[in-house]
Amino acid sequence: MGNAAFVLDNAHHQNDLIDECRQGSREAMHSLYLQHQRRVFSVAVNFFGGDKDKAADVTQQVFLKLFTGINFRGDSRFTTWLYRLTINTCIDEARKNRRWFGLDELFERKERASAPDPDRSMRSEKIVSEVQAALRSFKPIYRAPLVLKYIEGLSYQQIAEVLECSVGTVSSRLNRGLKMLAERLGHLRNEI
């Protein structure tokens, strides 16, 4: 879905819709929301390791920011700008983090044991859950390009535009992110 979005968003219709939103049209806001909610929610839910409540909260924040005054100036593609807003909102939310925490939890994170699971669908769920948990433990600078690449299918150039960094930086962060994932979840090698 990712690449198609970049083609579509340049349409004249998109700018008209944004203008109508600026004028307060609730109908236009709903149309814009329907067009982009999946994009925003998908990035957020995977950024937060499958936490749907957190992703719903981020989605709400992003669209409220969009509708209540943050100006899209049209000097980048709308979806690029929207992805950037989504990632920044995710990062802000991640910084707030948990309110209560334990010293043990912070400094002695234990590797999860991987007991063999006979049921295939359960195994698959378990793998997804472990990948999500591992991803959530990464710093946002690694999480963001991984999510944009694998969930939204953006190219290196598009990711670089969203994150406002060089293509080389995108490449090195994806490199490190994938290796960290492989190292962390090496015990799942035979199940992938």
Next chain:
Amino acid sequence: MNQEHHKRKLPEFVHGELSPEEHKAIAAHLGDCDECRREYDQLALGSAMMSRLQPGDAPLSVWSSIQEKLDGRDAPQMASIPEAAWFDLRKVFALAASVVMVSVIVVAVYLGLLADQTSPVAIGPALPAAKDPTKGPDREVRTLNGRSEVGQSSGADPGQRSPEVAGWKVETLEGSPSITNGARPGEIAIGQMLETDSRSKARITVADIGSVEVAPNSRIKLVRTGKDEHRLALDRGQLHAKIFAPPRLFVVDTPSGTAVDLGCEYTLQVDRVGNSILHVTGGFVALEDRGRESIVPAGMMCMTKKGKGIGTPFAVEADLRFRKALEDFDFGAGGSRSVRTLLEHADFYDMVTLWHLLSRVSKNDRGAIYDRLAEYVKPPTGVTRGGILRLDKNMLSAWRTEVEYLWFN
């Protein structure tokens, strides 16, 4: 092409970002080079794992919530809520404080004149007296007791004055939190202790500047409350503070350091030994102990250890090996060995930590810290390597401003 070059291109190879010629060349190379193939295998495994993740639609309730928020938009709009940038907050606080001070002075002068003209009895609350720099905690309590001096002019006998102190409202969130020394129901006063057991939680309203939630298994004492300072002591357990006040007005003592609010939201935990860990989620907190200070911005944490003092702040998502090395540096016998490990695992997000380390590492290690920090945050004009190596205060301060700006933006 050499092997190193191929390694750098492997992510692009995995993601199909190379030209057909480059792709073909690397594919051929992987057949011959074990080292590159091992690297490729790692990336391919990580890639296969990431491919398991799926997109999804937002729950239907999200649009309803957005509509509700849009309908109630007479409240401040989200876009107008300031970012948690310290620089902006400082301006807001400074402006607000100035406005309040000017207003108070104007009203006081006006009322004072009015009082002189109409009646010998003072009108309204007593103005804050100029702070006596020699004033210690006991004096502070007396000043607080002296609030009823306002009533003195109406004929009350100072000798008969009740030694009442202002109390803070305490709300039970769960279970049965207890307050020692026979406090009034729902209130904690100076010198009194609030305790929660494993099933209790409470919320304290901190004068008129914010609130503190007290987690289970905690013990907290109200040490002081006055115009210049509100001070709690957290003996053990955990609190979450949300404060909106000028910097340094709200303070929490722990057995191993003092957390000074600089306009913020944070969680502070103290274990049974007296060690603590601070996690800041909004604004800044200064951790202080015996002349040493760590400035901890939102998104960072900092440890203190009883008898060893305060540590160096680190990003919440800092690499675990980085954290371990930092702990070893701060509280163990890490020294240069820890510094090397820190630099090995440091990245852009560790900029605030690196800035703090500039003045904490030995002179021999300072150059390496400077070089790494300069990679992430360009030293501003006038800040030189030589100046930082000799710990020029102005240069350190100028660079810190730059680091904090980048951290929040």
